[in-house]
Amino acid sequence: MKKSAFLITSLLLISSLALILTNPPTNANTKTIYVDDNNTTGPWDGTQEHPYQNITSGLAHASPGDTIYVHNGTYYERFTIDKSISLIGQNKNATIIDGNKTGTIIKVTANNVNISGFTIKNSGLFHYTLCGIHIENLANITLNNNILIYNYKGIRIINSNNSIFVTNTFIENLEAIYLTDSHNNSITENNILENQFAMVLDNSNNNTIFHNNLINNTNTISSINSINSWDNGIEGNYWSDYKGKDVDQDGIGDLPYTIATNNLDNHPLMGTFSDFTITYENKTHHIPTISNSTISNFKFNKTFNMLNFKVTDTTDTTGFCRITIPEQLIHKPYIVLVDEQKVNTTALPISNTTHTTLYFTYNLTTSPREVKILSKPYYELLENYNALLENYRNLNSTYYQLLIDYDSLNQTYWQLFTNYTDLQTSYEALNQTYQET
Incomplete structure (x- = not known):
């Protein structure tokens, strides 16, 4: 448990580094609408100077292709995205959409929607249909770099295809990821931690699922009438309950991880991705x-x-x-x-x-x-350079020592020369006296 708790904390820190701040994209043909819950007194027109106070207002004034950029804050609201827009949070750890346990938080009813950079929490647990994000009868939805926590279902995907769910973190939901009648989706690089079920797949096929970290979930996978790809042919997922070994030491388990009939992760990871x-x-x-x-x-x-x-x-x-x-x-x-x-x-x-x-x-x-x-x-x-540098320093040190010794000898020489001169003077004086006598 101590090891797992450390892994979970570390994964959250690493994932936070992936995209601490999200800058709003710009496009000449579309506009960016700004939202900031700190603008409590208005005016409100969706500009950077006068952002809307809530996401619902931003959505009401958006057109297909627009981006809604949401500043850090806690937004107690539930809403429907019915246009092809990008909803971007400034910082996923500090831009929070809180359902206050009253129901599904975000319902997506349009194709080509991107949701990125949020914590989405507290849908409530009183009914199995409640979720952080609900996607139904859609295609080309992208969810990336979000945290989904304390929901009945983190994301609920019904009859939806060709979508991407990447670098999200799911913590303490009853069901982190739920797919039914949904095919050809990509679920990669997500951290799925301490949920009742990590994933539920019902009549959902040909989904690609790899490079996910599944840690300390009560039930890992429920797969019903579904056949999916659980690795990319080289690397699969990290499963905290995997019991296999890595005898050949390549970071990949030597035996497959069994999910269900006809569902194997053939290349389970021996550490987190x-x-x-x-x-x-x-x-x-x-x-x-x-x-x-x-x-x-x-x-x-x-x-x-x-x-x-x-x-x-x-x-x-x-x-x-x-x-x-x-x-x-x-x-x-x-x-x-x-x-x-x-x-x-x-x-x-x-x-x-x-x-x-x-x-x-x-x-x-x-x-x-x-x-x-x-x-x-x-x-x-670099080693050769450092060796040469060390030799140079040693030679330089030797040179300075020789210079010090030379100065000392030079001083001794001049002292001897002075003594000799004094002796010569004394000798000449004595000789002069002798000659005079």
Whole structure:
């Protein structure tokens, strides 16, 4: 339980890094409507200067294609999205839509809707139809980077297809994700934690479900008359109740995880999945990781073309990391340092000319530990440079010591020369006296 609680807290922190602030998109043919619950006295016209006080007002004045940008705050309301719009929250941890336990919070009735950047909570638990977001008879819906908590159903999807549910977090709902008669949807990179049911799929087929972290759910999956893909052919999901081993040490379980008849995750993950992004030379690079440690402080050092992050764990004494590195970001071959010490790495067979997937382990008797990944030729040049720099410093130190010794000898010489001059003067004086006598 201690390990799981640590994992849950860590996943929430990592997911928060994915999109702390969301900037409203701009398009010459559409408009952005602003909402801020702090504007309590008006005027209200949806501009940045005079935002609407609630989301319902923003929706009433929106047209298809518009974006509604909602500032941080707690919005006690329930509403229907009946236009193809984007509803964007400023910060998913601080932009909260609270149903106050009175019913379904957001009902979507239009295609091509995007909801991103919110905490959606408290639909109430008094009826099985109540949910954070209800989607029915629709297509092309995108839900990303939201937190759904304390609802009967986190999201309820009925007879809806070709939609994307990505990087959301579901916590303490009775049913986190519910699909019925819904097909060809993508459910990826979500954190599904401590729900009564992680997913319920009823007569829903050909959905793609992978790179999700399913942790401490009372019941993991209920699959009724449904056949779906639970991995992408290489990597699947992390299941906290998976009992398999990883004898070949690649971060993937050696045995499938059984969900139901004809439903297997053939490539269950041995650690939680995270996808970090790095922007370098005007391009965004994705760096997916699988690890049994918590990864934090993930950075890219542009000076040394080096990835740098910390790994932490409270229970395990041995950690592992499976990480995929774009060649455009760091050129192979690679070297991995843990607390400045080289560790053995394996380039896994899925590596190709554009991306290399590395696997390495490390000791966690002390935690956190710092990991650095950089190009091996560059590291060797850096080592040579540091050795030359150290030699230069030693030579410089020797030179200064010689200079000090030279100054000391020079002072001694001049003192001797002065003494000699004094003796010479005394001798000449004595000689003069002798000659005179």
